[in-house]
Amino acid sequence: MSSIKIKLKEKDIAQIDEICKSFNNEPGELINVLHKVQTTFGYLPAEVQDVVANKLNMSVAKVYGVVTFYSFFTMIPKGRFPISICTGTACYVRGAEKVLDEFKKQLSIKVGESTPDGKFSLNCLRCVGACGLAPVVQVGEKTYGRVSPDLVKDILKNYE
């Protein structure tokens, strides 16, 4: 999935250790541990999974299996401004695909990628529950409703 190689610092390992301990190093708490670790590091690179597996006393394969199973976990760092396009059915029938295409065009990246400067990343998500505002786009915490392809440029301008 990812070929990014990173080297963890002592302090990072200590942080992961602390998170695992807060869940009593219980293997059954793996998903909760991964949630916490991802919140701390922004993503779950292989090196981080290695440490988690070690602390919870389980195989790296099991950790990797869980990380790759759930779409909420990512092995690729997100951009400073993560863009998520809702592709739930309500947004889909109201033109989410065209909005997505426009973001791809404007940023010259594909879904799941980040811009080379690390500023934006592009992802799809399924239904944020704001179907009245379809199609919906989230940039970080901010939600934009009734987005049309010609509004995409204006949205991106807010982050210059």
Add this chain to the structure above:
Amino acid sequence: MAQQIKMHLLVCGGTGCRASESDQIQASLEHELKVHGLENEAKVVTTGCFGFCEKGPIVKVIPDNTFYVQVKPGDAREIVEEHVIKGRKVERLLYTDPENKEHVADSKHMGFYRKQIRIALRNCGFIDPENVDEYLARDGYQALGKVLSEMTPEDAIKIIKDSGLRGRGGGGFPTGLKWEITRKSVAEKKYVVCNADEGDPGAFMDRSILEGDPHVVLEAMAICGFAIGADAGLIYIRAEYPLAIKRLKIAIDQARNYGLLGNDILGTGFNFDIELRYGAGAFVCGEETALIHSMEGSRGEPTFKPPFPSVEGYLGKPTNVNNVETFANIPPIINKGSEWFAAIGTARAKGTKVFALAGKINNVGLIEVPMGTTLREVIFEIGGGIKDGKKFKAVQTGGPSGGCLTEKHLDIPIEYDTLIAAGSMMGSGGMIVMDEDDCMVSVAKYYLDFTVEESCGKCSPCRIGNKRLHEILETITKGQGTMEDLSKLKNLSHVIKDTSLCGLGQTSPNPVLSTMENFWDEYISHVVDKKCTSGVCKSLMRYVIIPENCIGCMACARNCPVNCITGERKQVHFIDQDTCIKCGTCLEKCKFNAIAII
């Protein structure tokens, strides 16, 4: 002080309205009240979803029930100065009836609310979800008190059985029966699980209940715990629902402080406590066994039933799993009795159902109607018909497991069995309306796209079969499909349905089969005529120049990214179909309506 409060301004704090700055409306209203020294007379309350998301953000004034729509933070001053101080309604913020163009002040006179009966949503939009006292004021925890002090577990189960309540998460299994089976399973530890892993794209009823009325779920889980003999409850909730998680946490803390959760509840000796477990984005985790594996920290893969979770569930112990909306029905049933509940709905489906109405419809929102209401009533009366005066084409119910229903199904009453008979299903209650501009082959492909991504991969029919279905649909939408592909599509769909392990695979071909059944013509026109009549499938579209309108300005030719448009100045241009990539730039640039899509 509280007695002096004469007026309440309810501001919707649901996700949709929040996204339209309802938190700023609340702050502005509070600010204006302060400026006018009215903070002891009127109070601003953030509530859960009112349901009428299309017209959000919504502000409702109590006691006169004035319902303001599409309010902006800048309107706060006028609401306070006109309505709160002078008692005059702000006309321009009232809902306008689309039929007679008159302002409607009270929500119960609006077409959107008139046919609704609210049981599961009864507190959403009425109470502050972060304040347990408001829940208590609306009979909150009364049902729990009643069960603990007056009933045996068997009594409680009997009431739920007699009410005829069936699971609202999709399967429609009788809730009382599930409780009874779990009660009869002998074990030293049992669990109550609330399934709040709402995964259907376009369904947001569970989140609205959790955001608008979190205590109802806690109360119902405690009742269930008493009935089945469990002292531990777990709520499995999507990590993507931060607001719902926040409000649940607040609610659990408040309930513990009031002695409504924890040890010796209400002094009856009954112990019950609730913890949260987070999902991480996997549709299949809505399936009971997958959900349980996920709670145990593993991949959310389903396992074969039996054993059912009622016998062997979380950590191998008997576990009763119910969905959020199912739980939300429990306290009212206990309070008002099983006859009251059974009198609503139809012979085979009792009570109400919440639907998330979305898509090409005028009134997008969350609605609750008695079972047996027809699709026509929902779409045309409550939903206000199709957006922009277009023609109704289909309604998709049941999410990725459901099917597309058409004009001819509009008058069937909505029930579990009637929807299945029509080739769809109730599901969790997503209802997406489509109009003439939607291509049904593409819609089927959209759902398969979803299933392929969400299939857990454990069993091959679902993992490989759905992928093949998706590929065939891709071929058809590209204009390369054959009649043989259509029969393959149908056969494979049946094989997947018959041989998949869990509900996901057993229902995933439904969107394909139902669109083939109801929109066969569209499949044929894609395959035989190589045309997409809705103009959705790019590969089947052709951009052509209308010679009468073309003045030869060259705007299209200059902007075409692949230089496929030829023609001299002031002469009719020509688009080379073999080179055209169908980007639509020429159509955008032409100022003379000289380019058409055929």
